[in-house]
Amino acid sequence: MQYPNNIKKCFTKLSVSHSNRGMNLENALNSSNNYYLKKDYALIYKKPTPIGVVDVSYNNHKKIIEKAYFKEQSTLDYNGLYRGKYIEFDAKETLNKTSFPLSNIQEHQTNQIRNVIKHGGIVFLIIRMNNINYLLTGEDYISYIDTTNRKSISYKYIQEKAHIIKESYQPQLDYLKVVDKVYFEGE
Amino acid sequence: MQYPNNIKKCFTKLSVSHSNRGMNLENALNSSNNYYLKKDYALIYKKPTPIGVVDVSYNNHKKIIEKAYFKEQSTLDYNGLYRGKYIEFDAKETLNKTSFPLSNIQEHQTNQIRNVIKHGGIVFLIIRMNNINYLLTGEDYISYIDTTNRKSISYKYIQEKAHIIKESYQPQLDYLKVVDKVYFEGE
Numbered sequence: 001m002q003y004p005n006n007i008k009k010c011f012t013k014l015s016v017s018h019s020n021r022g023m024n025l026e027n028a029l030n031s032s033n034n035y036y037l038k039k040d041y042a043l044i045y046k047k048p049t050p051i052g053v054v055d056v057s058y059n060n061h062k063k064i065i066e067k068a069y070f071k072e073q074s075t076l077d078y079n080g081l082y083r084g085k086y087i088e089f090d091a092k093e094t095l096n097k098t099s100f101p102l103s104n105i106q107e108h109q110t111n112q113i114r115n116v117i118k119h120g121g122i123v124f125l126i127i128r129m130n131n132i133n134y135l136l137t138g139e140d141y142i143s144y145i146d147t148t149n150r151k152s153i154s155y156k157y158i159q160e161k162a163h164i165i166k167e168s169y170q171p172q173l174d175y176l177k178v179v180d181k182v183y184f185e186g187e
Numbered sequence: 188m189q190y191p192n193n194i195k196k197c198f199t200k201l202s203v204s205h206s207n208r209g210m211n212l213e214n215a216l217n218s219s220n221n222y223y224l225k226k227d228y229a230l231i232y233k234k235p236t237p238i239g240v241v242d243v244s245y246n247n248h249k250k251i252i253e254k255a256y257f258k259e260q261s262t263l264d265y266n267g268l269y270r271g272k273y274i275e276f277d278a279k280e281t282l283n284k285t286s287f288p289l290s291n292i293q294e295h296q297t298n299q300i301r302n303v304i305k306h307g308g309i310v311f312l313i314i315r316m317n318n319i320n321y322l323l324t325g326e327d328y329i330s331y332i333d334t335t336n337r338k339s340i341s342y343k344y345i346q347e348k349a350h351i352i353k354e355s356y357q358p359q360l361d362y363l364k365v366v367d368k369v370y371f372e373g374e
Contacts, residue, residue, distance in 0.1 A: 043302055045262055048237035051252065065238065068252040075232055079266065084307030086273040115230055120271030 025091050025128045029078065032171035042176060044080030044087060047073060075112050076123070082176060083184060086121035088112070093128040099152035100129055102145065110145065113138040122183050126165065126175060127158060134162035135178045212278050212315045216265065219358035229363060231267030231274060234260060262299050263310070269363060270371060273308035275299070280315040286339035287316060289332065297332065300325040309370050313352065313362060314345060321349035322365045 029046070036042040054067040076090035092104045105125070116123035116138065123138035140161045144153055163178045216233070223229040241254040263277035279291045292312070303310035303325065310325035327348045331340055350365045 040302075040305075043262075043299075043306055043308075048235045048260075050235035051238060051255075063257060065252060065255040065257070068238075068255060070250060070252070073235075075230075081273040081275075081303060081306045081308045084273075086268040086271075086308075088268075112230075115227075116268060118227075119230055119268045121230075121268045121273075 025093050025126070025133070028167075028172040029091055029126070029175075032173045032175065033078070033080075035171040036176060042080060042082040042087075044078060044082065046078050047075065049073065072106075072108070074108065076109060082122075082179065085183070086116070087123075087179070088116050088121060089124045089126060091126045091128070096152075097130055097155070099154050100127060100158060101152045103151070110142075114142060117142065122179065124179075126173070127162065129155065129158065133165040133167065133173055133175075134158055135165055135175055135182070136162040137182060212280050212313070212320070215354075215359040216278055216313070216362075219360045219362065220265070220267075222358040223363060229267060229269040229274075231265060231269065233265050234262065236260065259293075259295070261295065263296060269309075269366065272370070273303070274310075274366070275303050275308060276311045276313060278313045278315070283339075284317055284342070286341050287314060287345060288339045290338070297329075301329060304329065309366065311366075313360070314349065316342065316345065320352040320354065320360055320362075321345055322352055322362055322369070323349040324369060 026046070033042075033044045033046070036044060050071040050073060051065075051068045052071050053065055054069070055065075057064045057066050076088050078090065079086070079088040081087065090105075090109060092100070094100050094104060113123050113125075125136045125138070125141055127134045127136055136158060141153075144157060144161075163182060165173050165175045165178055167173060213233070220229075220231045220233070223231060237258040237260060238252075238255045239258050240252055241256070242252075244251045244253050263275045265277065266273070266275040268274065277292075277296060279287070281287050281291060300310050300312075312323045312325070312328055314321045314323055323345060328340075331344060331348075350369060352360050352362045352365055354360060
């Protein structure tokens with residue numbers, strides 16, 4: 001069967017949609033960060049994805065990108081300032097029900113997590129799994145991968161160690177409430 | 188006189204070159220940040236410039252940007268973590284010899300400076316003027332604009348309040364030495 005080109009384009013988009021799995025989680029986090037910003041609770045932003053520009057043109061002295069490709073972020077995707085502290089984190093989503101595949105986290109991201117811990121910042125992963133959002137501290141993540149050779153984190157470990165982030169209307173994901181409990185309790 | 192197209196393109200590039208005035212300063216800062224990173228002194232990065240994507244194509248499931256434009260950064264350009272503290276700054280360059288035009292700093296950047304101060308972070312401007320690199324603290328910048336209606340900062344104020352950043356081979360601009368003195372003295 002022959003499909004028209006615009007339909008074919010749709011198939012291509014669908015076939016790469018797994019790379020957009022984090023989209024809903026990302027939207028929820030962006031909306032939560034906007035809420036925190038408006039309420040003056042925290043200054044936390046998603047970093048723009050870096051690009052490599054191949055070709056540009058100029059229209060009325062305005063630079064237009066005519067060809068470019070996405071590059072890899074050197075850091076985690078989100079960073080900012082909360083209660084005088086540096087915060088950095090990344091958001092990961094898996095459809096897997098029994099374990100979180102470590103292939104979701106690249107080596108330079110693991111290095112960045114180690115570095116932020118070493119320099120005294122707050123660093124964590126937000127993991128959406130089985131429709132629940134968890135905050136796993138950088139320390140618990142590093143302690144896991146340093147003591148195992150497994151290629152995934154069992155769901156049991158996440159349930160035991162990670163902290164559930166409540167969903168609500170606003171902010172959609174109130175992860176700073178977990179940060180308060182985990183990093184600021186007693187202050 | 189008619190010029191060939193490739194020469195015309197050159198003219199267009201030259202005519203917008205004032206927007207690239209900060210390029211050398213930016214390169215010096217990127218190289219200094221790489222040095223700090225390699226030496227494990229600090230984790231400080233320039234944020235990628237955000238873009239608005241108009242059109243994409245797919246090549247072997249890899250997304251190619253076919254048209255896009257540059258958007259404005261919501262924050263200052265550089266941020267990161269140093270000695271357990273959140274740091275954010277921007278770099279500005281002027282060819283003006285007697286005063287630094289405030290038109291170089293946009294309103295949302297001034298707001299961001301106020302916000303970082305309020306939330307307990309370290310924030311400053313690196314200003315290159317008369318071939319000297321100065322670090323002007325966010326506090327001194329805000330105190331200036333809140334007490335004057337002038338459209339520029341006089342060079343005299345910069346000489347009095349700002350701190351000279353020494354240039355060397357590596358790091359090219361050792362601005363963290365100034366940060367040590369201004370923000371960590373006595374620790």
